[in-house]
Amino acid sequence: MVQFFRNxxxxxxxxxxxxxxxxxxxxxxxxxxxxxxxxxxQYRFSREGFWASIAKSEWVGWDNFKFLFSTxxxxxxxxxxxxxxxxxxxxxxxxxxxxxxxxxxxxxxxLAKIYQTGMFLPYFLSWVIVGYFxxxxxxxxxxxxxxxxxxxxxxxxxxxxxxxxxxxILVIVNLWKAIGxxxxxxxxxxLGIDKSxxxxxxxxxxxxxxxxxxxxxxxxxxIIIIMTLLAVGRIFYADFGLFYQVPRDSGTLYSxxxxxxxxxYRGLKTTGEIGMSTxxxxxxxxxxxxxxxxxxxxxxxxxxxxxxx
Amino acid sequence: MAEVIRKKRDFHHISRGWNWVLNLxxxxxxxxxVFPFLFVVIISLTDEKTLARDGYRLIPAKxxxxxxxxxxxxxxxxxxxxxxxxxxxxxxxxxSLILISLYAYAISRKSFRYRRFxxxxxxxxxxxxxxxxxxxxxxxxxxxxxxTIWAMIxxxxxxxxxxxxLRTFYSTSVPDAIIESGKIDGAGDFYIFLKIVLPLSxxxxxxxxxxxxxxYWNDWFNALLYIENPNLVPxxxxxxxxxxxxxxxxxxxxxxxxxxxxxxxIPQDTARMAMVVLATLPIVxxxxxxxxxxxxxxxxxxxxE
Numbered sequence: 001m002v003q004f005f006r007n008x009x010x011x012x013x014x015x016x017x018x019x020x021x022x023x024x025x026x027x028x029x030x031x032x033x034x035x036x037x038x039x040x041x042q043y044r045f046s047r048e049g050f051w052a053s054i055a056k057s058e059w060v061g062w063d064n065f066k067f068l069f070s071t072x073x074x075x076x077x078x079x080x081x082x083x084x085x086x087x088x089x090x091x092x093x094x095x096x097x098x099x100x101x102x103x104x105x106x107x108x109x110x111l112a113k114i115y116q117t118g119m120f121l122p123y124f125l126s127w128v129i130v131g132y133f134x135x136x137x138x139x140x141x142x143x144x145x146x147x148x149x150x151x152x153x154x155x156x157x158x159x160x161x162x163x164x165x166x167x168x169i170l171v172i173v174n175l176w177k178a179i180g181x182x183x184x185x186x187x188x189x190x191l192g193i194d195k196s197x198x199x200x201x202x203x204x205x206x207x208x209x210x211x212x213x214x215x216x217x218x219x220x221x222x223i224i225i226i227m228t229l230l231a232v233g234r235i236f237y238a239d240f241g242l243f244y245q246v247p248r249d250s251g252t253l254y255s256x257x258x259x260x261x262x263x264x265y266r267g268l269k270t271t272g273e274i275g276m277s278t279x280x281x282x283x284x285x286x287x288x289x290x291x292x293x294x295x296x297x298x299x300x301x302x303x304x305x306x307x308x309x
Numbered sequence: 310m311a312e313v314i315r316k317k318r319d320f321h322h323i324s325r326g327w328n329w330v331l332n333l334x335x336x337x338x339x340x341x342x343v344f345p346f347l348f349v350v351i352i353s354l355t356d357e358k359t360l361a362r363d364g365y366r367l368i369p370a371k372x373x374x375x376x377x378x379x380x381x382x383x384x385x386x387x388x389x390x391x392x393x394x395x396x397x398x399x400x401x402x403x404x405s406l407i408l409i410s411l412y413a414y415a416i417s418r419k420s421f422r423y424r425r426f427x428x429x430x431x432x433x434x435x436x437x438x439x440x441x442x443x444x445x446x447x448x449x450x451x452x453x454x455x456x457t458i459w460a461m462i463x464x465x466x467x468x469x470x471x472x473x474x475l476r477t478f479y480s481t482s483v484p485d486a487i488i489e490s491g492k493i494d495g496a497g498d499f500y501i502f503l504k505i506v507l508p509l510s511x512x513x514x515x516x517x518x519x520x521x522x523x524x525y526w527n528d529w530f531n532a533l534l535y536i537e538n539p540n541l542v543p544x545x546x547x548x549x550x551x552x553x554x555x556x557x558x559x560x561x562x563x564x565x566x567x568x569x570x571x572x573x574x575i576p577q578d579t580a581r582m583a584m585v586v587l588a589t590l591p592i593v594x595x596x597x598x599x600x601x602x603x604x605x606x607x608x609x610x611x612x613x614e
Binding site: 292 | 327328331334336338339340342348352360364407408412414415416418420421422423427433437440441442444450451464467472498502523526528529530534546549578581582585588589592593600603
């Protein structure tokens with residue numbers, strides 16, 4: 001005991017340094033974990049505050065989960081979240097690695113820099129802005145797409161109420177926003193590859209294509225694995241802004257735009273089903289947690305240095 | 310010399326034809342990334358009546374600055390939102406830099422006895438979180454931050470990922486020997502941190518600071534959850550609100566012709582797009598100068614200790 005206090009005293013400056021951050025983590029990360037027990041309660045708001053609300057709500061066991069999984073909602077939001085994320089991960093990986101290799105091969109480096117700056121722009125914009133951008137193309141009476149359809153004599157499409165187009169629209173918008181950024185990251189690591197590898201390959205008569213396949217891609221694989229691992233770990237989490245702002249919260253599109261995060265939000269703000277939404281959030285956290293652990297374990301087996309922990 | 314350069318080029322580079330093709334692909338994609346912004350700029354500069362007749366055109370029949378004039382005449386909402394966003398961004402970035410740099414430094418020091426505990430304390434938050442609703446309850450009921458600017462600042466102030474980036478940065482760019490020599494000269498831990506470590510890790514701090522600035526500038530989610538007071542609405546969130554309030558007016562004015570005519574005199578569509586332009590412009594001008602820090606942040610973050 002005495003030893004413990006002596007150690008605390010010895011480390012007091014460092015402890016003061018972590019203290020503000022640790023308090024933050026306590027309130028914004030660890031206390032909400034305690035709050036997840038609401039998923040097992042019939043939530044009733046109490047004026048007396050956080051603890052009173054939790055304590056006075058009645059235990060209902062697994063009822064919230066049973067209700068959640070007895071509706072179609074659970075299936076739809078899980079399917080949407082997973083399928084969209086898989087599409088984003090696969091297409092994003094292929095296109096951004098391809099774009100990075102392409103940029104690295106351009107002869108004129110100044111032009112390459114200009115292209116890169118252009119591609120980077122969408123990363124810096126908020127989903128609200130991107131939502132407006134999408135609207136300028138998709139608006140029923142004024143949008144550019146319907147005008148183009150008009151030139152060909154086709155009827156205008158009600159983009160914001162026809163759900164069949166949205167899987168494509170959402171994938172395109174997401175790739176548009178993400179590719180520039182991730183290709184710049186891959187490009188940075190391509191530029192870090194030892195040039196003598198390529199020189200040796202060329203002396204042996206390797207073509208450009210062979211160099212890409214045998215040198216560039218293998219040298220990129222650690223960062224590809226890490227980026228993909230991070231993405232797979234978050235496959236149960238959807239980008240709220242993309243699914244909320246770009247479809248303009250249009251109700252007729254929910255079957256293809258509702259993901260776990262938007263479902264939880266609507267439970268909190270519009271439908272008021274707090275217990276069930278918290279249950280959906282907890283379901284997301286637990287499956288997400290398992291996925292991070294499993295994917296990290298797999299990577300660890302393959303390549304110890306690329307694992308996150 | 311010229312001879313050598315040409316030789317090097319033959320040795321390294323792709324053929325001229327391929328170079329053209331690749332340039333074209335890259336140029337087209339880069340253009341597509343910038344195009345929607347240019348399009349919105351054009352829409353905002355279109356005459357409102359022309360817009361109602363022709364829709365959004367790349368080359369409008371009639372240009373007009375009316376939207377911008379309208380915004381600057383009735384501009385207190387925009388100005389106030391700009392003010393809120395600026396305040397939140399500056400305060401938030403400062404606070405998160407202080408919290409993150411202190412925490413990351415402590416867990417990067419081998420002499421700190423509890424470094425492992427606090428490192429894991431941070432990393433665990435990356436793996437598991439309580440989710441939106443429990444966080445909402447803590448912020449509104451326990452901390453009573455609803456309708457205060459702190460509700461937009463505190464939830465974004467810390468992030469375990471940034472702590473890991475900065476910790477890696479400290480351990481690679483601040484040699485132990487310098488810190489040890491500082492200790493021998495009798496400097497305290499805090500003094501060493503302020504006078505030796507911080508100046509040496511400015512590029513790392515700049516990276517985290519810029520990520521954080523961007524995060525605060527672009528945040529609308531916390532405002533959506535916690536802000537109802539119209540005087541505290543930040544820029545991004547105001548853009549969401551004008552959209553729904555104009556929709557609301559339109560829906561309710563369908564019955565009465567009087568408000569319809571009143572509505573027509575407002576350059577609503579162009580004004581909305583002009584606000585989008587005004588909210589985006591600072592970013593468009595600033596990001597080319599800062600982009601290397603964002604690349605650096607990710608590449609440093611990808612390298613483990």
